[in-house]
Amino acid sequence: MTDNPTPDAVRAALPADVPGTADPGDGELALRLDRDHVFHSWSAQASLAPLAIAGGLGCEVWDFDGRRYLDFSSQLVNTNVGHRHPAVVAAIQAQADVLPTVAPAHANLTRGLAARAIVAHAPAEMSKVFFTNGGADANENAMRLARAHTGRDKILSAYRSYHGNTGAAVVATGDWRRVPNEFARGHVHFFGPYLYRTEFWATTPEEESERALYHLQRVIEAEGPASVAAVLLETVVGTGGVLVPPPGYLAGVRALCDRHGILLILDEVMAGFGRTGAWFAFDHVGVRPDLVTFAKGVNSGYVPVGGVILSDEVAATFDERVFPGGLTYSGHPLAMASIVATLTAMEADCVVEHAARIGADVLGPGLAALADRHPVVGEVRGLGVFWALELVADRTTREPLPAAAMARLKRALLDRGLLPFLADNRIHVVPPCVVTTAEVERALAIYDEALTVIDKELHA
Numbered sequence: 001m002t003d004n005p006t007p008d009a010v011r012a013a014l015p016a017d018v019p020g021t022a023d024p025g026d027g028e029l030a031l032r033l034d035r036d037h038v039f040h041s042w043s044a045q046a047s048l049a050p051l052a053i054a055g056g057l058g059c060e061v062w063d064f065d066g067r068r069y070l071d072f073s074s075q076l077v078n079t080n081v082g083h084r085h086p087a088v089v090a091a092i093q094a095q096a097d098v099l100p101t102v103a104p105a106h107a108n109l110t111r112g113l114a115a116r117a118i119v120a121h122a123p124a125e126m127s128k129v130f131f132t133n134g135g136a137d138a139n140e141n142a143m144r145l146a147r148a149h150t151g152r153d154k155i156l157s158a159y160r161s162y163h164g165n166t167g168a169a170v171v172a173t174g175d176w177r178r179v180p181n182e183f184a185r186g187h188v189h190f191f192g193p194y195l196y197r198t199e200f201w202a203t204t205p206e207e208e209s210e211r212a213l214y215h216l217q218r219v220i221e222a223e224g225p226a227s228v229a230a231v232l233l234e235t236v237v238g239t240g241g242v243l244v245p246p247p248g249y250l251a252g253v254r255a256l257c258d259r260h261g262i263l264l265i266l267d268e269v270m271a272g273f274g275r276t277g278a279w280f281a282f283d284h285v286g287v288r289p290d291l292v293t294f295a296k297g298v299n300s301g302y303v304p305v306g307g308v309i310l311s312d313e314v315a316a317t318f319d320e321r322v323f324p325g326g327l328t329y330s331g332h333p334l335a336m337a338s339i340v341a342t343l344t345a346m347e348a349d350c351v352v353e354h355a356a357r358i359g360a361d362v363l364g365p366g367l368a369a370l371a372d373r374h375p376v377v378g379e380v381r382g383l384g385v386f387w388a389l390e391l392v393a394d395r396t397t398r399e400p401l402p403a404a405a406m407a408r409l410k411r412a413l414l415d416r417g418l419l420p421f422l423a424d425n426r427i428h429v430v431p432p433c434v435v436t437t438a439e440v441e442r443a444l445a446i447y448d449e450a451l452t453v454i455d456k457e458l459h460a
Contacts, residue, residue, distance in 0.1 A: 022054040027064025041165075042177070051414070056083030059435050061419060069414070070443050072431045073421035077238065077270050077386075078301035081342055081351060082432040088302055091341035095333050104131075104330040114336040117343040118298065119309060121279040123288045128315040130323075131307045131331040135269030135295035136164020138306035139232065141325050142291045143168050145308065146230035146263045148324065149317045153185075154223055156216075156262075157232040158192035160240040163267055172232055175240060188228075190219045192237065193246050196379045196390060197398070205246035213252040225260035230291075235281035238270035239423055242381055242388035250287045263290040263314070269306065270386075273297030274346060274433040277356025277384030284383070290314055297433075299342045305335035346433075355433040359384040362437050366444040367429060374451040376401060376458060387429040389447075393458060400425035405454055412450035418443055 030052040040048055054064045059082055062068045074080065081088065095110060102108050115129040130145075132138045143155050157163065159174035170177060171184040191199040193212040200211035220228055231253060237243035257264045266289040271281035275297055278284055282292075291314060295306030329335075346352060359382070367387055371377040378392035391401035391409075401409075406422055413420045421428040431443065 022062070022064045022066065024064050027052045027054065030064070051419075058082040058084075059432050059439050067417070069417055069419040070431070070439060070446070071419045072429060072443050073419050074430050074432050075301060076296070077275065077421065077428070077430045078296035080274050080297035080433040081300045081345055082434045085300065085342070085345060087345050088300065088338050088341040091337040092302060092334050095337035099333050101329075102333055104326065104328070108331065108333055108336070110333050110336040110340065111331040114331075114339040117340055118294070118307070121273075121343075122292065122309050125312045126288075126292070126309050127312055128310045129307050130310065130325075131305065131327075131335075132295075133304050133327055133329055133332075134164070134306040135267075135293065136166040136169045136306075137327065138269065138293035138295055138308050139163045139169040139172065139265075139267060140166045142265045142293050142308045143172065143230065143232065144325050145291060145310065145314055145323070146265060147186075149314050150229045150261065150263060152227055152229035152262075154188055154228045155186060155230050155232055156188050156190060156219065156223070156228055158234075158237070158240075159189045160192055160194060160237055160243065161232075161234055161267075162239040163232065163234075164269075186229075188219065188223055190216050192233070192243070193249050194241070194243055195246065196381075206248070209246040209249040209252065212246075212249060213256070216253065217256055220256060220260060220262070225262070228260065228262050230263040230265050231257055232265040232267060234267045234269075234271065236271040236276060236383075236386060238386075239428075241390070241423075241426060242386055242428055244381060244383060245285075250282065250285050254287050254289075257290075265289060265291045265293065267293050269293055269295045270297075273343075274352040274355050275384055275386045275430075277352065277359050279352055299335060299338035300432075302338045302342075303332070303335040304329075305332065305339065349434075351433050355384045358435060358437070358440060359387070362440045363387060363429065363431075363435075366440060367447075370444065370447055370451065373448070374455050376451055376454050382429070385429075385431050385433050385435060389427040389429065391425050391427065391454075401454070405457065408457070409450055409454050412453050413446060416446045416449055418446045418450075 052064055053061050055062055059071055060068050061071050118129050119127050155172055157172040161174040163169045163172045168184040170181045171187045174189050193208045195208040198208055202208035202211055254264055266282055268280050272294045290311045292309040299305055367380045371380045375395055376391050377389050378395055378398055379390045381388055393399045393401050410422050421430055
């Protein structure tokens with residue numbers, strides 16, 4: 001693709017909500033209505049002060065006062081083709097004119113086209129898609145499929161993971177959000193590889209992989225292999241730190257699953273559809289899962305949607321047997337139209353290849369240079385347009401940067417015109433897959449300035 005994925009013609013045809021023309025009074029109204037009536041997720045409500053977004057285009061958003069922000073959060077790591085892609089917007093509008101909704105029991109052409117477009121990028125012998133409303137219920141139904149297919153109960157997943165906020169998905173999740181929500185049964189957790197903060201006293205990626213695999217093997221043996229339906233893994237851990245698995249790890253998990261008749265579910269909700277510079281993150285290592293969950297990047301989040309790609313073997317289980325699951329909006333036509341348009345645009349514009357090049361040639365080296373300049377950066381990791389800077393108060397002890405300093409860093413980034421994704425002691429650097437070299441360089445300069453502020457505070 002070209003290095004300017006938003007055509008000049010699109011910029012020239014912008015509607016009246018471009019920066020400088022939005023009404024600041026509407027921004028005040030948006031904030032007042034939000035605080036009066038909107039209950040936010042994962043938050044104590046009283047202290048919230050959300051940013052009111054008036055509009056967006058490509059890799060930028062703006063507020064009602066006309067301030068522009070580079071969106072290096074991709075909202076929740078989902079706007080892979082950027083904001084307001086004209087082809088995707090037009091497809092949603094056209095579908096609304098034809099058939100804005102239809103029950104999932106009916107055949108629908110747009111749904112069939114979307115499923116075909118998805119499996120075109122899946123491994124061989126994975127030809128069916130079950131559509132859901134998002135990533136959480138994709139994981140929910142993948143676990144249901146695995147249990148029904150194997151006749152087993154237990155799901156093994158990593159402590160450092162996030163799989164969604166529905167009943168079983170949040171219990172499969174490993175982070176703190178699991179603990180107040182543990183009402184589902186049959187879930188067991190294990191430690192995945194994370195060399196920077198190794199649980200296994202490893203000193204190399206190879207040691208970390210080998211020891212993490214041995215740990216998983218022992219968990220399977222201790223739980224009883226015949227009781228385990230599936231291992232559920234984020235191919236690249238997302239919210240938990242952008243953890244790219246070390247060499248041999250995913251292949252080793254596949255081998256363990258095969259040895260014991262366990263299904264492998266790879267959660268590609270955040271990593272899939274270009275984020276890592278490949279259509280799926282598992283493409284980097286050639287591992288074939290039994291079930292793949294997706295959402296987010298499949299349509300850049302323009303309409304809520306997710307799904308499960310099934311191996312033909314798992315799908316055949318339900319040829320003569322009822323699958324005990326379904327959703328009113330499964331395969332909703334507006335979402336399906338947005339998928340077809342998104343994947344068509346990504347293919348035509350070589351967006352996945354562009355994300356790989358930007359990561360390898362511009363973003364990765366730029367972040368490594370930041371680490372060289374700033375003692376607060378403990379580690380840089382990632383690939384494609386999926387990166388994290390792990391920030392520390394001390395590089396020797398690797399003590400995480402405190403929450404108060406992270407809050408000041410967020411403010412410094414916003415003040416300089418960058419919308420960040422911060423999690424714990426990390427900056428997740430996750431721009432749209434269509435980000436340009438110039439936009440990356442602009443963002444790197446902003447990160448540089450903001451990190452300088454924190455460095456000075458720590459080493460004054």
